[in-house]
Amino acid sequence: MSLYRNTYMEKNNTKKHNVYISEEEKTLNWNDVRETFKKSFGTEIYNSWLQKISLEKEFNDYLILGVPTRFFRDWIVSRYLDKILEKVKSFKLSLNRIEFKIIEENQQKQEFIKIEELNKVSEIKDSLLNYNRLNPSLNFENFIQGKSNDIALSYSKKVCEHVSRYNPLYICGGVGLGKTHLLNAIGLELQDNNNVMFISAERFMYHFIKSIKKNDMVNFKDFFRKSSVFIIDDIQFISGKESLQEEFFHTFNSLIDKGSQIIISSDRSPMKLERVQERIKSRLAGGLVVDIEAPDIDLKIKIIKKKIEEIQNKFKENISLSDEVINFIASESKTNIRELIGVLNRVIAFSRVHNKILTVADCKKILKDVFNQIRVITVDKIQNTVSNYFNIPLNDMLSQRRSRPLARPRQIAMYLAKKMTSRSLPEIGRRFANRDHTTVIHAVKTITRLSEQDDEMKKNINQIKSLLIEH
Ligand code: ADP
Ligand code: MG
Numbered sequence: 001m002s003l004y005r006n007t008y009m010e011k012n013n014t015k016k017h018n019v020y021i022s023e024e025e026k027t028l029n030w031n032d033v034r035e036t037f038k039k040s041f042g043t044e045i046y047n048s049w050l051q052k053i054s055l056e057k058e059f060n061d062y063l064i065l066g067v068p069t070r071f072f073r074d075w076i077v078s079r080y081l082d083k084i085l086e087k088v089k090s091f092k093l094s095l096n097r098i099e100f101k102i103i104e105e106n107q108q109k110q111e112f113i114k115i116e117e118l119n120k121v122s123e124i125k126d127s128l129l130n131y132n133r134l135n136p137s138l139n140f141e142n143f144i145q146g147k148s149n150d151i152a153l154s155y156s157k158k159v160c161e162h163v164s165r166y167n168p169l170y171i172c173g174g175v176g177l178g179k180t181h182l183l184n185a186i187g188l189e190l191q192d193n194n195n196v197m198f199i200s201a202e203r204f205m206y207h208f209i210k211s212i213k214k215n216d217m218v219n220f221k222d223f224f225r226k227s228s229v230f231i232i233d234d235i236q237f238i239s240g241k242e243s244l245q246e247e248f249f250h251t252f253n254s255l256i257d258k259g260s261q262i263i264i265s266s267d268r269s270p271m272k273l274e275r276v277q278e279r280i281k282s283r284l285a286g287g288l289v290v291d292i293e294a295p296d297i298d299l300k301i302k303i304i305k306k307k308i309e310e311i312q313n314k315f316k317e318n319i320s321l322s323d324e325v326i327n328f329i330a331s332e333s334k335t336n337i338r339e340l341i342g343v344l345n346r347v348i349a350f351s352r353v354h355n356k357i358l359t360v361a362d363c364k365k366i367l368k369d370v371f372n373q374i375r376v377i378t379v380d381k382i383q384n385t386v387s388n389y390f391n392i393p394l395n396d397m398l399s400q401r402r403s404r405p406l407a408r409p410r411q412i413a414m415y416l417a418k419k420m421t422s423r424s425l426p427e428i429g430r431r432f433a434n435r436d437h438t439t440v441i442h443a444v445k446t447i448t449r450l451s452e453q454d455d456e457m458k459k460n461i462n463q464i465k466s467l468l469i470e471h
Helices: 002-020 030-041 043-048 070-079 081-091 105-117 123-131 150-161 179-190 201-213 217-225 242-257 278-284 297-315 323-332 337-354 360-372 379-389 394-398 404-420 425-431 437-453 455-470
Strands: 054-058 062-067 097-102 169-172 196-200 229-233 261-266 288-291
Touching: 030 043, 030 054, 030 081, 062 070, 070 081, 070 097, 070 337, 081 097, 150 169, 150 179, 150 261, 150 288, 169 179, 179 196, 179 229, 179 261, 196 201, 201 217, 201 229, 201 242, 217 242, 242 261, 242 278, 297 323, 297 337, 323 337, 323 360, 337 360, 379 394, 379 404, 379 425, 379 455, 394 404, 404 425, 404 437, 404 455, 425 437, 437 455
Parallel strands: 062 097, 169 261, 169 288, 196 229, 229 261
Antiparallel strands: 054 062
């Protein structure tokens, strides 16, 4: 009997570990979760913010929550995200991240029409549409030109004028610099006269695996190869995934052969992609590669002004930030445009709530407050973020295997655990599959040295840090 039970439990466990690709295991009762929110945040915050959040999709390791506006999302993210995650985790431990989806009324209508427009070929189509809808608010009109994105922007526009002349167009650059925005803008521009497919590499993989499981590869191939404009976001995700690369390679070739335009984004240039087949890298580099750099202060100021204008128009309210305050925000926000917009939203939210014209001193206080907020950065969170960042399964990262592609991320995670949490070396060691504290010391030393000598390492560390701080 007990033997039977063990086997049963083991089976269950295995199932849990396969969560990566299994969609939607619904276990959360959203009403219960809301009750907990009410208790722990208090009725006032609950009524004005949390009540309006809906549960859109539930996956084993993350949730997609619906919110009414971008502003609402940014506010929630900057104030309550950690606590929300902590609360939902108490219902379902396997959750480690939350994504937000903005549910605007007119957007829902649009989606509806689109689904109807398409003739049903397979269910791939429906589920794809749910995820890979073009966002009407990320267009060329509101993409601000600056020195750092000038070339990427002008070639994105050229692609729309001369489809297939620059093929593929490959846009690379760090997190939050506008790659997805540009890809989306190209999609919007071309969608009227072309069959546009816009998908992230991660979703491409998801559908690929789902089709294999369902024995439905014919439809999968058909579906993607039918597009005349194929836009794929964050291609670095294919790193280390051999069969996915194989499939992508064939899709790529067949699209190019029939003259379809391909547009790709990535966080690095084609040749720097790790664990990607050489033939794919050279295919990716075979068209035009353009890159987006970090914004200079001029661009940041222009973006702030544009955002203010957008918010004023949308909410029909007057937002007055002095040039001095705008300059201050632009110079304070160092890493990327996503962060810049987040900071701006906080400042605006503050001035709205307190109904006053802000001075630089106010802003300093607000931002200090924001940066001082105790962020719950745990060893768990670091391990998850690092393994996601390098696209390696968490179990492999924690395993005893010593190959470089696993050992480096493991060391980086240990290094960050030391730097960003208050855990002691032995405690960190234990959390990494019971390693000795000397292993942790060695990791910290190695990564400290590498991040001083090696630009790539420095960049990786910074990006992971900003992921940890932002989410
Ligand atoms: P990435 O895909 O490179 O990580 P995104 O395209 O998601 O970055 O951009 C992050 C945020 O910054 C988005 O809200 C986007 O609209 C905004 N953004 C980036 N670049 C610009 C720009 N040049 N003008 C206006 N908004 C921008
Ligand atoms: Mg992106």
